[in-house]
Amino acid sequence: MDEIIIDLEAYRKMETAAKDGYPHESCAILLGAGNVISDIKIIKEGAGSCMAESFYQIDPLKLYEIEKETERRSQKIIGFFHTHTFCEALLSDEDKNYMIPEMIYVVLSLTETTVNRLKGYKKETENERIKEYEVKMI
Amino acid sequence: MKVYISATLRSFFGRNNSIEVSKNTIKEMLEDLTDEYPESTKILYDDEKKLRQFIQIFVDGDNRTNSKYWDVEIPDNKEVLLLPAVAGGAPVNSIIPDERRKAVFFDDAEIERFGRHLLLKDIGVKGQKRIKAARVAVVGAGALGSPVIQYLAAAGVGTIKVIDFDEVKLENLQSQVIHTSRDLNRPKVASARDKIKNINRNIKIEAENIRLEADNIVSEIDGYDIVIDCTDNFKARYLINDACVLCNIPLVFGAIYQFEGQVGIFNLEGGPCYRCQFPEPPQAGLVPSCSEGGAISPLPGIIGSIQANEALKLILGIGEHLDGKLLIIDSLYLTSRILKIKKKTDCAVCTKDAKITRVEDFDYEDFCGLREVEEEIPIxxxxxxxxxxxxxxxxxxxxxxxxxxxxxxxxxxxxxxxxxxxxxxxxxxxxxxxxxxxxxxxxxxxxxxxxxxxxxxxxxxxxxxxxxxxxxxxxxxxxxxxxxx
Structure with a gap:
């Protein structure tokens, strides 16, 4: 299985965002290069962005704002992170419909007491096949 | 006009962050972009040439994704933003509410019996309790019903209702493995009930030796968590589908013919129903039923086992489902494919303005061409x-x-x-x-x-x-x- 590498510090930010957001889903923009996630940009609720128990959404204009900011800092957006509370770190049909090909999608499942599983996925452009990646921390 | 391309989409637009387009409307802009960057067609449009759900178009901070804005002229000094909508939701949860799961307990024998389920991380004690709390109605105790009923019983489903009007005949024994030579001429539901008891005496079994019709189906399936269609004719399929939609019960559908089988899940949380894919039955007599056209002996075992597996996954709330999909398996050449089923906006039963609001008001015999009507020239x-x-x-x-x-x-x-x-x-x-x-x-x-x-x-x-x-x-x-x- 191909790998997605996450910097430990970036993973800790994911965990914190997940616990802070619980019981609602949390989401973030993944920064890095290739399949290596070096940092994340957490999205807060507001304007067109919202997080609920079984839904999340990032305002496209917020993403535009973050893109401008990351470009100024010479950072690159390589994907998105979100949590599933109360259920598995599997992609829902809605997740799949909104997947941008070749972007990394990292899903973290958690309950009130435990952070369970982290899974990574990518949708291929050609056949729209979704491939699971092994997630490793460094 | 100048078009800003989101960093997440740039690889489809020659890695440009903005593109100058000499056109004045969104429609022309999209045409220009796809002409200039043919790769972008894949990311902008789906197979039906519709703009993908995640593509958003903004002009001056206003969302202009809806096609009604696409012919409106945009002044030269405005920047158009091509951005993705990033969103998602949770996968389908168990259809068994937590209160029911929590009310379930196991004795020592059950812990031993279901030990191999308890070992699975995705099932465990919680999942097994959900299985025990589940109430499943199986319509048809024939070829497909045989594996479905036996696997549900073996898995520990707490309440199983089996509905069938027929008796066991010699020709059934080729594929209906729940029945044996000793069961010949017995009602199929009686034979099925005995087999379930032999598997697990703790299961609550409801055996209904009746033919489902429009005037009894709702009372037979209401209150069940899942209905599994193991019938072999179109009238029953439409009747079961419609009743499930009206009672808001997910339906696990299965069908076999010769070497080919189909499995799908309909009516799950407002998803498409059987009529969305098959609005009308084929002309009566044109497509032989399994009993007329035949089916290879293990085929119902394959299809029925998948039906039982899908039902258990719905009960457990794990994995990916055939929700809104139809799995088609060809056992002769060992090929399979999955058709995506879209909810039909004018479906006769599962839309807001559905024509069918009560099964009693719909003539299934006539719809399926089964009524012996007085023809112009009678046969x-x-x-x-x-x-x-x-x-x-x-x-x-x-x-x-x-x-x-x-x-x-x-x-x-x-x-x-x-x-x-x-x-x-x-x-x-x-x-x-x-x-x-x-x-x-x-x-x-x-x-x-x-x-x-x-x-x-x-x-x-x-x-x-x-x-x-x-x-x-x-x-x-x-x-x-x-x-x-």
Whole structure:
């Protein structure tokens, strides 16, 4: 299985965002290069962005704002992170419909007491096949 | 106009962060972009050439994704933003509410019995409790019902209702593995009940020896968590689908024919229903049922096992489901494919303005072409006894066998002209219009279709149907004719 590498510090930010957001889903923009996630940009609720128990959404204009900011800092957006509370770190049909090909999608499942599983996925452009990646921390 | 391309989409636009387009409307802009960057078509549009759900178009901070804005002129100084909508939701949860799961307990024997489920991280104690709390109705205790009922019982489903009107016949034993020779002539539900008891006496079994009709189906399935359709005819499929939609119960559908099988999940949390994919049944007699067309023995085992697995996944809330999908398996060439089923905006039963609001108000017999209506020119027919008498009297009569060659290999009708149904129109000149002609098939349904086909083709001779087909006649004349192989 191909790998997605996450910097430990970036993973800790994911965990914190997940616990802070619980019981609602949390989401973030993944920064890095290739399949290596070096940092994340957490999205807060507001304007067109919202997080609920079984839904999340990032305002496209917020993403535009973050893109401008990351470009100024010479950072690159390589994907998105979100949590599933109360259920598995599997992609829902809605997740799949909104997947941008070749972007990394990292899903973290958690309950009130435990952070369970982290899974990574990518949708291929050609056949729209979704491939699971092994997630490793460094 | 200048078009900003989101960093997440740039690889499809030559890695440009903005593109200058010499056009004034969004429609022209999209055409220009796809002409210039053909790769972008893949990310902008789906297979039906519709803009993908995640593509968003903004002008001056206003969302202009809706196509009603696409012909509006945009001033030159405005920047158009091409951005993705990033969103998602949770996968389907268990259909068994937590309160019901929490009310379930296990004794030591159950811990031992279900040990291999408890070992699975995705099932565990919580999942097994959900299985025990589940109430599942299985319609049909035949070929598909056999594996479904036995696997649900083995998995520990707490309440299983089995509905079937039929009795066990010798021909059922080729594929209906829940029944044995000892069960011949018993109601199938009685045989199924005994097998469930043999697997696990703690399961609550409800065996209903009835035929589901519009006036009883709702009371039979209401209150169940899942209905599993293991029937073999279109009337039952539409009736079960409609009742499930109206009672808001997810439906696990299965069907088999010869070497091919289908499985799908309909009506899950407002998802598409069977009618969304199949708004109308095929013409009566055109598609033989499994009992008429046959099916290889292990096929219902494969399809029924997948149905049971899908039902358990819904109960557990794990994995990916065939929700809004139809899995088609060809067991002869070992191929499979999954069709995506879209919710039909004008579906007769599962939309807001649905025409069908009560199953009692819909004529399923008529819809499936099963009602014997008074036709403009009624089809006359002979009973097997009447035809036997005419044959024995030596009256000149033409018998046309419309079955397929492999069917004739099982039982030949002496001196019959063989014309498969697809060749009738062009071979009508082989018939003598001056002589009575009797059309025969296995169950007397395709022969009606054959007569109608010839009438439409302009044949004017006297045509008769063998009522009940060869199935009804074989005990009368064939045993001493030696026509059986």
């Amino acid at each position: 006359e027919g002979f009973t097997p006894e009447e035809l036997t008498k005419r044959l024995e009297s030596g009256e000149p009569i033409t018998i046309v066998d419309v079955r397929e060659p492999h069917e004739r290999a099982i039982l030949r009708f002496p001196n019959a002209i063989v014309i498969p149904i697809g060749q009738l129109s062009r071979r009508k000149n082989e018939l003598n219009p001056e002589q009575d002609t009797v059309f025969i098939c296995k169950e007397g349904k395709r022969s009606v279709l054959a007569i109608n086909t010839l009438r439409e083709a302009g044949y004017v001779g006297r045509m008769y149907n063998l009522k009940g087909g060869l199935d009804a006649m074989k005990d009368l004349i064939f045993p001493h004719e030696g026509a059986w192989l």
